[in-house]
Amino acid sequence: MRSSTRKILQSKKRRAAAFRFCLYRIWQPERLPYNLASGVMTVSDTIAAVSTPPGEGAIALVRLSGANAIQIADKIFRGKELPSQFASHMQHLGEIFSANDQLIDQVVLSIHRAPASYTGEDLVEISCHGGTLVSAKVLEACLRAGARAARPDGFTDRAFLNGKMDLTQADAVIDLIRARTDLALRSATEQLEGRLGDQIRKIRDELIALLAHINASIDFPEEGIAPDEGETLCARLDSIREEIAGLLATADQGRVLREGVRVVIYGATNA
Known part of the structure; x- marks a missing residue:
């Protein structure tokens, strides 16, 4: 019994290690080539x-x-x-x-x-x-x-x-400076707080975890890591797609808040 329990625990550890390996291989933080050529300002400059x-x-x-x-x-x-x-x-x-x-x-x-x-x-x-x-x-x-x-x-x-803010927060700085209405100011402030970035990171993490699970089941079949069934996999992807669609649906509203809209007042004077 003890030997059987030990084998089960070892198998679980191997599965977890395989999953972590695939997760690390997929997830790579975005790094920019700071030193592209001589004379180009780099982050080492003051x-x-x-x-x-x-x-x-x-x-x-x-x-x-x-x-x-x-x-x-x-x-x-x-x-x-x-x-x-x-x-x-x-x-x-x-x-x-x-x-x-x-x-x-x-x-x-x-x-x-x-x-x-x-x-x-x-x-x-x-x-x-x-x-x-x-x-x-x-x-x-x-x-x-x-x-x-x-x-x-x-x-x-x-x-x-230097990792003090994400790209959405960096974009929000100029929106905050240029805000001309209370709604635009509130939108920029919320984005600067990281709300949009948190939503994007959540979607990204879900996709990475899903891909890592699939890769682990392919690369380490001997560990018995079963991939999600087709319907379950599609359901998870549909849920992520709906989250992305929800964010994209707010793009036009954000553009109006930032840039405003042109309005034509048409008709006879004082009609």
Whole structure:
């Protein structure tokens, strides 16, 4: 009896191992080729940009993100301490100097250490006065100290590449910024919270598990892993298809919320 029980347990373990093997072989996280060619910005670069709209205002925000962000801040910031000695998420008053040792502006600087930052990397935020020239000079000091100019949406790209948000959340950032109605704002906020991404991941996980079970039954027939019968398999696929159709049905509504609609008012004046 003990020998029979042991064989059953061993068989179950082999089946579970076979299933895990097929699951791992199918599921591969999407990774992008970061270093495609020399001269192309990669996630190892430290990027910098003015994150507030152009023009005059009370405050402008200059951001640095990357492995050398804090070291660059050490080069251009002067205060009671070096930025590398700051506690994370604490603001400090100081001054920004150019490469020629000329004072640019009095600023408030904060360090957000990886991974507890928007981008998942070391992040430096410099709040300077909101003049166009002042913010440009602070950015220039960052670039001369070793940073690269960020592309549009560069910080959100970093957040996506570093796993801080999925692609649906990254798309929701610009929708949130451009929202003009309460409904558009609520839709973008829900997407930024990850609701759409959670639904997509659930569908993907169901398909991967289904495919892994089929592969395991084909690749390891000696383990007695029986595939789902045709009707059961079709029922599971139909259920997944309905979930996908439900998401696609909301696409037009989402487009209207983002872009609005053109309306023609036709008829005689004051009719």
